[in-house]
Amino acid sequence: MAKSSEDHCHGLRCMDAGDLDPLVTEFTRHLTVLGHKSLTVSGYDAAARHLAQWLTLAKIAVADIDDGVADRFARHRCRCHGIRRERSVSAKYVRRVRRFIEFLGERGIVQRKPKPALPTPHRRVVEFQDWLRQHRGVTELTIDRHGRMVMRLLPALGIRPRSWNAQLIRDVIIAETKRVSLAYVKTMTMALRGYLRFLSARGLCRAGLDQAVPIIPQWRLSSLPRYIRSSDVETLIATCDQTTATGVRDRAILLLLARLGLRAGDILSLRLTDVDWQQATLSVRGKGRRETRLPLPQDAGDALLAYLDQARPHVADVRIFFMEGVSNSV
Structure with missing residues (x-):
């Protein structure tokens, strides 16, 4: 069965952006202003031009670009002539394409998908963030991240901290290790320990529960000595x-x-x-x-x-x- 032009680029040079060329140029200029290095910008430029050429071959109008189109691009088996030599499109390459599509949405060229509303932080989580701000001297970025991570754990923990115990704390964290990376869970445990200390200081949970949060081992660089003589x-x-x-x-x-x-x-x-x-x-x-x-x-x-x-x-x-x-x- 013959492959459609959407499935293969038939050896054509897929780095011709066509009518999208001015927008690709604007996109790369935008990335440069943001401080990205020239090598990174050239990678985004190639991905954007590749998408533009593929849209032409697949007969997809720019106004019809959405997440589904990005998924179809990610699945097409590429034989494009130019700097790329692989038959399948890498995940990194697709992320660059999606960033270009986001840029087009920001410029009103394509319809942007509405972002889901973030859940309203629980009252105690807001108090926890204020506590971090006043007593721990951490940055706003860290305060925001800790709040979001605690909010992620609350559905499994429940909103009644006086009922929490060590077994529940361990079970919730171990469950997270099966969903996300260990590095992410390690940061999550830092946020949870801080939240439990905050609750304990106000008599809202059992004392010492922060000690029940399991330690997430990371073996990267484990072969290096801990100190030199x-x-x-x-x-x-x-x-x-x-x-x-x-x-x-x-x-x-x-x-x-x-x-x-x-x-x-x-x-x-x-x-x-x-x-x-x-x-x-x-x-x-x-x-x-x-x-x-x-x-x-x-x-x-x-x-x-x-x-x-x-x-x-x-x-x-x-x-x-x-x-x-x-x-x-x-």
């Missing part, structure tokens, strides 16, 4: 060439990491005003944006002073460290 740390610090500005900077950074246990983000956010030379302390803002003042060890302080005196670029900036723009010699 102190002798190896000292060896690494000693490799810094202090005759160069880069070496002076790297030694100061390594000593701050090793002596104070700082993270890379802590190092990058350090400002000149964070150092109190009189008291020999260093001010650091942690994940909750709370300021912590740490003692500055002698060797780390000396290394930091050497960097500021010899290697730091002469710029009008309050940041201490710069990863670029350091001269090669002291």
Whole structure:
């Protein structure tokens, strides 16, 4: 049985967008403005042009594009000439096509499918989010995510937290591991633990229920050592060439990491005003944006002073460290 033009592109060059070419150009320009890299933009460009050519072969009008059309495109066995060589369309490629269709909907070119209304957050979930905002110092993105995840679990848990027990908590989380990825469930357990602590603090559930939330194991990078020996740390610090500005900077950074246990983000956010030379302390803002003042060890302080005196670029900036723009010699 002969295949229709919708099933195969018959070796034609399927990267000709035809009448959709101006919209494809506008689409790629939009992605560039959003900050996507050129390689990513070129991938979206190819997917959009492929869709445009397939629409012509399948005799589908642009106004008729909907989710069903995207599904048909995903199923067609492609023999298009151009940058693609695979016979079936990959899931990643289809996601790019769907993003182009969303763009057409935003421009009023195709009819947009109404988004389902989000469920109204439960009163206690809203209070939980306010509690996170006032007492935990987390970002609005995290607050929103935790609220949505708790709302997802409430139908299985029930809206009467005083009746919850450890078995129910475990069963609900284990059930989620069969529906979504372990990484997603791991984040979900963080939200649930926080919610249970919030409820417990207000006497709305049994104390200690947060301990019943199962730990979700993730084995990625499990072969890496949990820490390196102190002798190896000292060896690494000693490799810094202090005759160069880069070496002076790297030694100061390594000593701050090793002596104070700082993270890379802590190092990058350090400002000149964070150092109190009189008291020999260093001010650091942690994940909750709370300021912590740490003692500055002698060797780390000396290394930091050497960097500021010899290697730091002469710029009008309050940041201490710069990863670029350091001269090669002291």
